[in-house]
Amino acid sequence: MTGMLDHLIIMPILLPLVSGAVMLLLDERRRTLKAGIGIVTTVTLLIVSIILLRQADMPLAGTGGSAVKVYQLGNWPAPFGIVLVLDRLSALMLVLTSVLGIASLLYALARWHRAGPRFHTIFQLQLMGLNGAFLTGDLFNLFVFFEVLLAASYGLVLHGGGVMRVRAGLTYIAINLTGSFLFLIGASLAYGATGTLNMADLARRVPTLASSDATMFAASAAVLGTAFLLKAGAWPLNFWLPTTYAAASAPSAAMFAIMSKLGVYVILRLWTLIFGTEASSLAGFGGEWLLFGGMLTIVFGTAGILASQSLTRLAGCSVLVSSGTLIAAIGTGSGAVIGSALFYLVSSTLGISALFLLVELVERLRDPGADVLAVTMEAYGEGDEDYPEDEVGVAIPATVALLGGSFIACTLLLAGLPPLAGFIGKFGMMAAMLKMDGPAVQPSTWILIGLLTASGLATVIAMTRTGISSFWARMDDSVPRVRVIEMAPVLCLLLLCLGLTVAGGPAMRYMEATTQALQTPQDYVTGVLSAPRAGSREGGSGP
């Protein structure tokens, strides 16, 4: 296969970069044009990611292994050149990113994109950073893309202004800068120990390291792990997360739902790649830390959910529960558990995103002086009388019923109750956990299963409590104005989750194929390192 399709891998990075740069040149008042460019870019991104997903899912001819598509930037072969690598896991994350991108952007078009300058540019750069981090095949470019998406996320946290956002943003930036330093220390230690930064090359070299170098690499893995766990929001590195996510505007927070999953993604990718092979003396390094760290995160998140007064904080704490569940599932090291965990990752990310968007609409049902609304109004610097939503008043019918129905759907998704997709993921994880230790189930596995159940129960309790006070115990009967463009993204995300339930079979097959590929890192390694250079057939000898 040659031609344009080969270059498709780089599109998820180039597209948002170019459109973000173009929008930087446009005057701030041309909002309609910018919104149009933004929508076109994100929709194209979605189409590209789906094509890439289909490419990644094509089984390799003959061997039955998984195809790893490699794109050599600058046409230097790995490990000397920089490569982008597309496999099932990264393709899945790309699709998830672009889906969230479309939902958040549509929602923002209702009014949030007017709340501050350069929203569209920052948003596109955020997408670029995320896509790049999912695609990159070496450690240092992962750092660069992390920084791109973090820089954009600083802008998105602060978008709309106000004391609360600046205060949360200050902590957020300081924490993440420190995390970046840890990342750099870990990456350079890995380079010092192995002499390479390419992930595939790392996986090849680590099992053959001398014992002194292996110790150094273990130190590097621990430092890197700390940096990624900080991004993923593992306890005790997560006190910043609920505050920041609660302070951010609704579309930004919905986009951030995938940022904590990025930390999980990197841990999953590197851990299975480098420490997954049995041959290495470091096999399974840090697995217990992931397992118990994840369990503590679930405990912390569950307590946070029960203690939350406001809905935004509750949503922030469910991010923690979701991260904790995923980290603990990776820590079990069992392929079947990780497969279901990936399913859970998709459904919980969509659910949390929908909840963040929904929260702002639900808050409008409450007293206008309610906490989050107050911040919103402060951001506009204006009072009740000329509230921006009034200017285009296409209110949708049956608002309260729609909001309530979506709220119930979010609850079911996050708590993992049937019939929505959250149940399949959680049930699959539990079923796999019961089988993974053989006939006698380990005590730690029982605790993890108990925690998963308890976190679901706590979510139901907390959401029911908030739901009753928001929908049933309202003081006045005024119906809030909710515009179609605000409600549509929420409904789309929830419908996607419903689709995941209906198409549970194919989705689960994809996740299992993904896990299988993760468990055979040799395919990835040989795929990346032996990829031919483009155009090598006519040139022959390189420079």
Added chain:
Amino acid sequence: MELIFALAVGILTTSGVWLLLRPRTFQVIIGLSLLSYAVNLFIFGMGRLRVGAPPVLETTEAIDPALFTDPLPQALVLTAIVISFAMTALFLVVLLASRGLTGTDHVDGREDVR
């Protein structure tokens, strides 16, 4: 030279961490800057310290890699410097915004009540 290098990284990191944990935003930003210097030096050190060896390979003659110093960490340091510089500048803006909005330079946005 290794000793001086290690001491420099150690002292910079110590001061950076201490300042990072201080309550004033300005101390935090200076702490972050010191930490970034320490990290940059550390990356540089990970390419092994060499004195008097050029970093770039010549393509004219047959190459003995032992004569050259590792150029990759230097490229990494360059990237890291640029990024940390930009982030510090951005943090400075947020710091000023926080000072303006809250009226205090405490990291929590309010003074400790004793």
